[in-house]
Amino acid sequence: MSNRYLILEDGSVFQGKAFGAPVQEKFGEVVFNTGMTGYQETLSDPSYCDQFVVMTYPLIGNYGxxxxxxxxxxxxxxGLIVKQATEYPSNFRKEWSLNDYFKQKNIPGLSDIDTRRLVKTIRERGTMKGVMVDSIENLSEIESNLNDFTYRNDQVKRVSTVKPYVVPGKGERIVLVDFGMKHGILKEFTERHCHVTVVPYNTSSDEILQLKPDGVMLSNGPGNPKDVQEGIDLVKGLMGKVPVFGICLGHQLIALACGADTHKMKFGHRGGNHPVKDLRTKEVWMTSQNHGYAVTPESLGQTSLTITQTALNDGTIEGLEHEQYDMFSVQYHPEASPGPQDSNQLFDLFLSRINGGIIHA
Known part of the structure; x- marks a missing residue:
């Protein structure tokens, strides 16, 4: 394998081996994921749009x-950054190796670097810009281009579905707003026999209400929630008119629509081992998370939102519920793709509330 390099905006240079597609100069935000399994779900999660993901588990690609x-x-x-990329995976479901799949999809990968050092750098200094290159002959020019690079703010537009589509079912009629939806969310509803209509991120509240839904699901998605004004306006138009459940970005959009604020975290939560405490039942769930922004606790004072769940590691707000309207949200991923299934019951809770249930989030 040929050499490949990752250069961070603080000047750090990591030399390793290339796999996947060739790359001349590719920029992105460098983040890390602590999951020990589920790399396929991670690399195909739309919430990672424009990001280089560092896997802390050292062996990636072993089951293809x-x-x-x-x-x-x-x-x-x-792009994906790993300690070791398995060249010859072994699993009865395997269709491709990680290297072959990345070549197909034109995604660059970097292996054989000190991922522990890289993750420690991110934890100490926060997420930062990075560039992946196959040559550093013109290092000063590369660093200059990296300094000039600015993040795009149209990630949701790029990953959302362009046109609505329907997954028929005989149960509750759910409108699922696609801000960068993971297929796991759709799967949870179809397994419960729901009739699901998936709509683009910029669908108006009037258009959704014309579909006469029993409930509206706000999906996960990439980027800064404040860049998704269409989603904020949508939530404002739905409040009090139909039950609403938000996940991840959907959670943040609900907070912004209700007058709260969000902020960028130092290095975010990404992985399947994040403990969350329910403030009502006192239960602790292990959850799957992927977010770099969070709801600002101090901003909730003038809103009608109540905190229902918090992260045990750092106190981040993990659950919200509206005091007047049938609307609640969680910051993590109850569809667990990948991750533990402790919170999968939230989909049943949502359907129960649609049907007049009195269970609280």
């Missing part, structure tokens, strides 16, 4: 890539 575990058809990840 299969046709079943994708969270989207077209990955939008900028």
């Amino acid at each position: 890539i299969n046709r079943d575990d994708f969270e989207t058809i077209t990955p939008s990840i900028s």
Whole structure:
């Protein structure tokens, strides 16, 4: 394998081996994921749009890539960074190796670097811009281009579905707003026999209400929630008119629509081992998370939102519920793709509330 390099905006240079597609100069935000399994779901999660993902678990690709575990058809990840990329995976479901799949999808990968050092750098200094290159002969020019690079703010537009589509069912009629939806969310509703209409991120509240839904699901998605004004306006138009459940970005959009604020975290939560405490039942759930922004606690004072769950590691707000309207949200991923299934019951809770149930989030 040929050499490949990752250069961070603080000047750090990591030399390793290339796999996947060739790259001249590719930029992105460098983040890390602590999951020990589920790399296929991670690399196909639309919430990683424009990001280089560092896997803290050292061996990635050992069970290959299969046709079943994708969270989207077209990955939008900028690149994957691992300690060791398995060249010859072994699993009865394997269709491709990680290297072969990345070549197909034109995604660059970097292996054989000190991922512990890289993750420690991110934890100490926060997420930062990075560039992946196959040559550093013109290092000063590369660093100059990296300094000039600015993040795009149209990630949701790029990963959302362009046109509405329907997954028929005989149960509750759910409108699922696609801000960068993981297929796992759709799967949870179809397994419960729901009739699901998936709509683009910029669908208006009037258009959704014309569909006469029993409930509206706000999906996960990439980027800064403040860049998704269409989603904020949508939530404002739905409040009090139909039950609403938000996940991840959907959670943040609900907070912004209700007058709260959000902020960028130092290095975010990404992985399947994040403990969350329910403030009502006192239960603790292990959850799957992927977010770099969070709701600002101090901003909730003038809103009608109540905190229902918090992260045990750092106190981040993990659950909200509206005091007047039938609307609640969680910051993590109850569809667990990948991750533990402790919070999968939230989909049943949502359907129960649609049907007049009195269970609280």
